[in-house]
Amino acid sequence: MDIQKGDRITFRAPTRYDCRTATRIVSGIVRDRGKLHRVLVRYHGHKNFRVRVGEIFDIEKMGGS
Secondary structure: OOOOOOOEEEEEEEOOOOEEEEEEEEEEEEEEOOEEEEEEEEEOOEEEEEEEHHHEEEEEOOOOO
């Protein structure tokens, strides 16, 4: 899965109160031993909401030539 900072992802967003889908812009990437581990987005008042790779439904690449 090739996700970069600035891409737009649609993901399952389980919170304490609900479980819905959301679309947000990737603000950071967490890697473990070189592999993509988690993606960080702004969501529900959190600056670094962590999204697991298995919760991502769609990736929309942004910008770049």
